[in-house]
Amino acid sequence: MKVALLGAGHIGQTIARLLHATGDYEVTVIDKNAGALAKLTAEGIGAAHVDTEDTKALAAALRGKDTVVNALPYHLAITAAHLALEAGCHYFDLTEDVAATKEIKRIAEGAKTAFMPQCGLAPGFIGIVAHHLAKSFDTLHDVKMRVGALPAFPTNALKYNLTWSVDGLINEYCHPCEAIHDGRAIEALPLEGLEHFSLDGTEYEAFNTSGGLGTLCETWDGKVRNLDYKTVRYPGHRELMQFLLEDLQLKSDQEKLKDIMRKSMPATMQDVVLVFVTVSGMKNGSLLQEVFARKIFAERDGANPLSAIQITTAAGICAAVDLFREGKLPQKGFVRQEEVQLPEFLANRFGKAYQQSRQVESIG
Incomplete structure (x- = not known):
């Protein structure tokens, strides 16, 4: 090809x-x-x-x-x-x-x-996981998708380093967020919906950001009570970003904010990607919850060390192309992420990057 x-x-x-x-x-x-x-x-x-x-x-x-x-x-x-x-x-x-x-x-x-489109981590892999879990339920109640690309060693007040595109980061912080609430498709405000949780002994916060759901709102409209996507950060990040975007009005001067971040916030190759999906509903007459949780770490070995966000994003799109080449995806027209079968993705030579990550066994 x-x-x-x-x-x-x-x-x-x-x-x-x-x-x-x-x-x-x-x-x-x-x-x-x-x-x-x-x-x-x-x-x-x-x-x-x-x-x-x-x-x-x-x-x-x-x-x-x-x-x-x-x-x-x-x-x-x-x-x-x-x-x-x-x-x-x-x-x-x-x-x-x-x-x-x-x-x-x-x-x-x-x-x-x-x-x-949308063949990366979020949107991308996160939608494949959520759809795989959701379709096993007789009646769906709640689908919660949480993803974070985080520095392994946060040292500044934002508790963040640049791990991917500044353009993409600010874009997802500034645009309306698709969701389903009480069975109805809605647009939620970015940076709202703040929640806290712990995973594998570390405290996190999560809040609304744009784009991570991909086409799942359309796919599951009328079939789920609540469905949403939130970005995961370390506690305190969202409050400072809201100060920059709203109080200092940098939302209306995004190029200035991007310039500030590029000049003052170091990039890092030492990062961790967190993937956390919970789905609840009725299955065989019982109310159940299914959880998928992974942490993917940077690779420091070799001539070309890879950050976790490089690994997960590149693996997502390469697996999509590879599965398409093998005839396991539609060959024409618009192809949604949820048309990828999770077992096939994880068995793929590129998708194995997620399978070889550390599965988180305990949720706090």
């Missing part, structure tokens, strides 16, 4: 190495960062130096490819999907942006190729 991989950032480089190493994919990484591309070409991975915001140049780079894997910032998702359609390519991305996903769904209508 000839893959055009858009983006040579941390996640893009990880995707490129994973796909290339199998020998089943002919990968060409497309980016405007010549330095990042040079690292990959030195490893025998194909590259094309293209300004990814130049539509004509990007369209030309996609010709002759089978599949587009988009690891660019979320605001370029719609353009990339349109170009994939024009080039006759299948399309996969990592976007958490709700508006972009809705437009990609529209683009996919009647398409002869497949369009599968």
